[in-house]
Amino acid sequence: xxxxxxxxxxxxxxxxxxxxxxxxxxxxxxxxxxxxxxxxxxxxxxxxxxxxxxxxxxxxxxxxxxxxxxxxxxxxxxxxxxxxxxxxxxxxxxxxxxxxxxxxxxxxxxxxxxxxxxxxxxxxxxxxxxxxxxxxxxxxxxxxxxxxxxxxxxxxxxxxxx
Amino acid sequence: xxxxxxxxxxxxxxxxxxxxxxxxxxxxxxxxxxxxxxxxxxxxxxxxxxxxxxxxxxxxxxxxxxxxxxxxxxxxxxxxxxxxxxxxxxxxxxxxxxxxxxxxxxxxxxxxxxxxxxxxxxxxxxxxxxxxxxxxxxxxxxxxxxxxxxxxxxxxxxxxxx
DNA sequence: AGTCAGTCATTGACATAGCAATTGCTGAGT
DNA sequence: ACTCAGCAATTGCTATGTCAATGACTGACT
Numbered sequence: 001x002x003x004x005x006x007x008x009x010x011x012x013x014x015x016x017x018x019x020x021x022x023x024x025x026x027x028x029x030x031x032x033x034x035x036x037x038x039x040x041x042x043x044x045x046x047x048x049x050x051x052x053x054x055x056x057x058x059x060x061x062x063x064x065x066x067x068x069x070x071x072x073x074x075x076x077x078x079x080x081x082x083x084x085x086x087x088x089x090x091x092x093x094x095x096x097x098x099x100x101x102x103x104x105x106x107x108x109x110x111x112x113x114x115x116x117x118x119x120x121x122x123x124x125x126x127x128x129x130x131x132x133x134x135x136x137x138x139x140x141x142x143x144x145x146x147x148x149x150x151x152x153x154x155x156x157x158x159x160x161x162x
Numbered sequence: 163x164x165x166x167x168x169x170x171x172x173x174x175x176x177x178x179x180x181x182x183x184x185x186x187x188x189x190x191x192x193x194x195x196x197x198x199x200x201x202x203x204x205x206x207x208x209x210x211x212x213x214x215x216x217x218x219x220x221x222x223x224x225x226x227x228x229x230x231x232x233x234x235x236x237x238x239x240x241x242x243x244x245x246x247x248x249x250x251x252x253x254x255x256x257x258x259x260x261x262x263x264x265x266x267x268x269x270x271x272x273x274x275x276x277x278x279x280x281x282x283x284x285x286x287x288x289x290x291x292x293x294x295x296x297x298x299x300x301x302x303x304x305x306x307x308x309x310x311x312x313x314x315x316x317x318x319x320x321x322x323x324x
Numbered sequence: 325a326g327t328c329a330g331t332c333a334t335t336g337a338c339a340t341a342g343c344a345a346t347t348g349c350t351g352a353g354t
Numbered sequence: 355a356c357t358c359a360g361c362a363a364t365t366g367c368t369a370t371g372t373c374a375a376t377g378a379c380t381g382a383c384t
Contacts, residue, residue, distance in 0.1 A: 015286035016223040023310045024293045030313045031193030033320050061178040082371045084334055106332040106379045124177040131186045138319040143312040148185045150305045151192040157300040158195050244341045246364055268349050268362040
């Protein structure tokens, strides 16, 4: 309880109150809360995590296309070890299957099981409902377009830099 | 490798290719990547996580104000157990101190140590530089304002509902 | 053909956070 | 004054993901 702040602390207080810092915090927080809400709902109603649904989305997007673990890892922004363990859980739950690639014996391809397909159908419906409710409904069409455009530009800046 | 998709899979493929789903994914992904970039940089240059910086920001925002663990938990969207352990680590690192509240013996107040204050100053500078670079620079002033307005509306929808 | 730098997947050790149960304490209703 | 519903913080157990090291394999360069 320092009732007479030191000089350094005033600088700190200014930085802490900066508009940019709070706006950035809002972005992170909104995304996190949306994520948590959707994850919780999916677990409750469909028994899978949001990450798992993302995997199923990739696998079902273009049926018949080969998808490797590496491909999934890049797409989900996970490390390859994280992907390994995620798929371990999904395989154990009977949602996906691992198939050694015939073309390259290092790579493992992933495909959905029939059960995975069923779960995906239900989960995709739940997901769509939630996205509609918390992501689309609160925004005007204009806001919506500009929001995604702005996010796209942030993504580009990140990618260009790395 | 199913080269002749079943009927259900076509429905799934449509859902997976939905515009909304992908736009939503972009929001989550942008936020996550920004978060990871900032977290990594802070760890490297200042030895603290982004979450820890968020704690320090709360503690330094209005010096002299009492901040309880519960208050921090709500603010950071953490559970109280998560907050306990986060503060364990921060206390061990000498960044903060726990003080039993004189007014209510259930609550524990948290304040920064001098060392915590120093780290905060450096970390806040790094943070500001990164926020500027990846969050502000890629956007026009207009985009920036609309982005935060849109996010605010999403936050409101989430809060009203819960 | 033989080497070897680079890639994919896996594993072990660890970090972070959630949930449920527990303890200590408070304040409101009787 | 007494009880009791409820809150703050902590702890054990679990879930999820990272990093570093490893093994298996590939493809390009001598």
